[in-house]
């Protein structure tokens with residue numbers, strides 16, 4: 236279907252229609268001085284007239300001079316928090332008739348999420364997690380059921396943040412796949428060009444009032460996206476990157492960054508593609524054993540523990556593992572990069588370690 | 603991903619801290635496996651750990667494991683009594699490449715609990731002895747009391763089919779055998795380096811030295827296979843813990859050729 240235009244009441248109708256079809260709406264909203272993904276019920280919950288400024292180790296929200304609903308960039312949370320939550324039950328077990336009876340935790344009633352305002356880099360991150368968690372004969376059941384039901388209303392970025400570099404990673408700022416509908420906010424808070432990605436997206440769009448988009452509106456979409464490209468706060472050269480990292484495990488830069496890194500794991504928690512997990516076992520008072528999965532971080536000392544010691548004891552080796560995996564060995568494992576250029580790890584690092592700067596340093600481009 | 607329920611049918615103490623346990627799953631029957639593969643063993647409410655299958659690959663009704671108690675889960679496994687149940691899923695991982703050893707001399711070098719994943723390979727090679735040329739086992743333990751599979755060792759030592767060389771780090775007064783590193787015994791076994799394959803499993807430091815010595819003597823690096831050990835939480839490529847450079851050792855390991863591993867094994871804390 237050709238592009239259409241909706242106004243703010245059209246957007247409200249869209250959200251209402253999704254809610255009426257039984258979707259649990261997850262969209263950007265302001266919580267604790269940050270724009271995060273959380274449950275929303277309509278456009279009133281979206282961060283109207285709010286933006287963010289981001290730099291290495293720096294994040295602030297502030298007021299905009301307009302009424303824009305999507306005038307900000309990637310925040311501390313991502314759709315991963317809902318599709319692949321930090322804690323998820325895997326199975327329960329009971330001792331019964333001289334055996335253990337295992338029951339996989341099924342998620343038949345897991346909410347069908349409709350994500351509102353998902354950015355291109357986030358769609359790319361979801362595609363990566365699909366590859367990791369659904370791409371082999373083993374399947375993460377929780378992820379699979381939440382993912383299968385999800386409806387995606389994407390937003391093309393018309394502004395980029397200080398730590399964004401999706402353009403370098405080829406993942407944005409234009410959403411090209413993985414969405415049901417995609418919006419571009421062409422007049423802040425008032426006018427949206429809307430395009431469809433799937434037939435269910437088209438069906439939904441047909442149910443609300445819209446006008447055909449003319450060449451002028453389409454032109455404004457292109458302008459907005461080029462504006463975001465121009466504003467990219469960061470850049471990363473990806474040519475030969477995989478080999479650069481894998482072939483340089485003894486590069487002196489690892490010592491330097493290892494000295495600064497606090498091994499806090501913020502970067503891995505904020506990253507929309509990081510998938511590492513650990514398991515937890517407990518027994519309830521009525522004798523049932525539960526096993527669950529919890530996000531884990533390669534920055535933790537226990538992550539590589541063998542009895543008596545950890546393989547990666549130094550901060551240097553843990554940062555090297557993270558970066559080499561993300562930008563190097565991820566290609567060997569999954570046929571793609573593990574980084575989508577969202578900039579979260581840069582923004583949320585308490586000491587401002589910058590993945591793009593580390594890569595440039597490895598290339599000998601900064602001292 | 604869901605474990606099956608297995609009941610402990612027999613248990614024997616190998617050493618003060620190591621037990622061999624025989625399990626069965628009356629409901630679903632056998633566990634077919636390739637020598638070198640491992641299972642994820644779940645102790646009710648305690649946790650789950652990777653343990654190699656140590657049984658005869660042709661007698662798959664029994665799931666046989668040899669476990670050294672070193673922490674929460676392994677100690678709980680060692681404390682099980684016959685009749686008690688655990689969960690087990692698998693088998694996982696790459697096996698020993700017996701096909702690559704066919705027609706060659708085969709040297710098996712192991713230290714400590716590392717002999718557990720090699721026991722099925724030894725049984726298998728002896729069951730089709732004609733597929734291989736000279737066959738030898740070099741096995742090192744800390745002390746004579748730490749030697750596992752003493753009955754098997756007696757049987758293999760008295761067989762003309764395999765040359766068995768055993769050494770300990772520290773001897774006791776009753777020990778008449780060798781003392782020192784497994785590599786000291788390499789010159790004693792017969793092999794024609796260019797046509798030799800080696801299967802090695804033990805502490806990483808030991809595997810490093812063995813691989814170095816074997817290749818220095820002319821065994822091709824692609825014929826030397828090591829079984830690496832890393833923390834494993836899922837065994838299906840989800841948890842990320844078992845990464846060794848580009849490999850998820852649970853899926854593309856734990857057994858890989860030294861040819862493939864050598865470069866990474868030179869990197870500290872990889």
Ligand SMILES: Cc1cc2nc3c(=O)[nH]c(=O)nc-3n(C[C@H](O)[C@H](O)[C@H](O)COP(=O)(O)OP(=O)(O)OC[C@H]3O[C@@H](n4cnc5c(N)ncnc54)[C@H](O)[C@@H]3O)c2cc1C
Pocket residue numbers: 540541542543640649650651652653654655668669670671672673674675676677715718719830831832833834835856
């Ligand atoms: C492929 C493979 C095969 C193995 N086969 C055997 C075997 O046949 N017999 C045997 O006795 N042991 C074997 N091990 C080692 C065994 O898995 C560990 O001793 C066990 O995980 C320790 O867990 P724990 O809870 O008893 O100890 P803790 O020290 O309490 O362990 C805490 C956690 O750290 C991890 N961990 C600790 N040590 C190891 C380790 N050495 N390897 C992997 N993860 C570890 C575990 O995930 C565990 O949950 C094998 C390991 C691997 C990777």
Ligand code: SF4
Pocket residue numbers: 502505506507508509561573574575576577578579580581590
């Ligand atoms: S590594 Fe950093 S920039 Fe790349 S996807 Fe993860 S958080 Fe975003």
Ligand code: SF4
Pocket residue numbers: 495496497498499500501502503534580583584585586587588
């Ligand atoms: S790079 Fe920054 S955010 Fe990541 S673990 Fe190190 S200090 Fe924490």
Ligand code: FES
Pocket residue numbers: 833834835836837838839840841842843844845850851852853
């Ligand atoms: S053990 Fe989890 S990825 Fe290999």
